[in-house]
Amino acid sequence: MTPHINARPGDFADTVIMPGDPLRAQRIAETYLTDARRVCDTRNMFGYTGYYKGKRLSVMAHGMGIPSVSIYVHELITGFEVKTLIRVGTCGAVDDGVDMRNVIVATGAGTSSSVNRDRFGGYDYAAVADFDLLRHCWTVAQHQQIPAQFGNTFTNDLLYDKPAGMLPALRKMNILAVEMETSALYTLAAQHRARALSLLTACINSNTGEEPAEEQQQTALDNMFRLALETAIFSD
Numbered sequence: 332m333t334p335h336i337n338a339r340p341g342d343f344a345d346t347v348i349m350p351g352d353p354l355r356a357q358r359i360a361e362t363y364l365t366d367a368r369r370v371c372d373t374r375n376m377f378g379y380t381g382y383y384k385g386k387r388l389s390v391m392a393h394g395m396g397i398p399s400v401s402i403y404v405h406e407l408i409t410g411f412e413v414k415t416l417i418r419v420g421t422c423g424a425v426d427d428g429v430d431m432r433n434v435i436v437a438t439g440a441g442t443s444s445s446v447n448r449d450r451f452g453g454y455d456y457a458a459v460a461d462f463d464l465l466r467h468c469w470t471v472a473q474h475q476q477i478p479a480q481f482g483n484t485f486t487n488d489l490l491y492d493k494p495a496g497m498l499p500a501l502r503k504m505n506i507l508a509v510e511m512e513t514s515a516l517y518t519l520a521a522q523h524r525a526r527a528l529s530l531l532t533a534c535i536n537s538n539t540g541e542e543p544a545e546e547q548q549q550t551a552l553d554n555m556f557r558l559a560l561e562t563a564i565f566s567d
């Protein structure tokens with residue numbers, strides 16, 4: 332048991348799929364896992380362990396923003412020997428070339444947060460996805476014809492009230508998407524020699540405010556969950 336995860340040793344599989352929202356964790360466990368059981372519920376941040384196509388896997392929510400994801404990822408790695416973490420999140424589409432029906436695979440993540448500099452002696456840390464997970468994800472997407480776009484992303488501390496110059500700066504640098512956790516996830520994974528990958532689904536076009544239709548959003552979410560789960564079982 333750790334301060335924020337009331338599970339027992341061995342309750343988590345080596346690989347944890349991580350949405351921000353605890354109810355999304357429940358939905359993934361109920362829809363895709365067999366023999367799933369809830370292993371923790373501190374602060375209603377639900378975690379489940381079950382089986383996907385015979386492989387033992389866990390799903391646990393990480394909440395919103397860098398402080399929250401950092402607490403859960405730290406405790407999963409150091410307290411429960413988790414080795415692989417795959418985020419399944421939502422984001423704002425930034426680059427004009429993003430098709431909101433695609434799963435966005437974050438090859439890296441810049442950030443507005445000072446946290447990575449604090450961890451990295453004041454320098455700018457290049458937070459990148461684990462290369463093996465990335466190439467397995469690419470292979471799965473190709474073989475299973477899951478529409479996906481691979482590229483750089485941005486982890487912002489603020490959901491509302493973005494500074495005026497932020498979106499133009501992100502577009503200039505071909506940033507596909509903005510969200511709130513990936514750079515911390517990648518940095519913590521590197522620090523602890525774990526593996527991490529972040530998959531995203533656009534819930535809004537950050538430039539225009541356009542939102543996908545409900546059905547399109549559901550399809551994209553399901554594609555993202557499938558891509559994460561298939562990458563997890565491909566990556567042993």
Ligand SMILES: O=P(O)(O)O[C@H]1O[C@H](CO)[C@@H](O)[C@H]1O
Nearest residue numbers: 350351395396420421510511
């Ligand atoms: O849908 P999730 O995974 O929570 O991701 C996005 O949604 C939240 C903001 O609404 C932030 O956590 C952001 O990163």
Ligand SMILES: O=c1cc[nH]c(=O)[nH]1
Nearest residue numbers: 421422423509510511
């Ligand atoms: O700007 C945005 C839009 C969607 N989700 C985020 O986290 N940030």
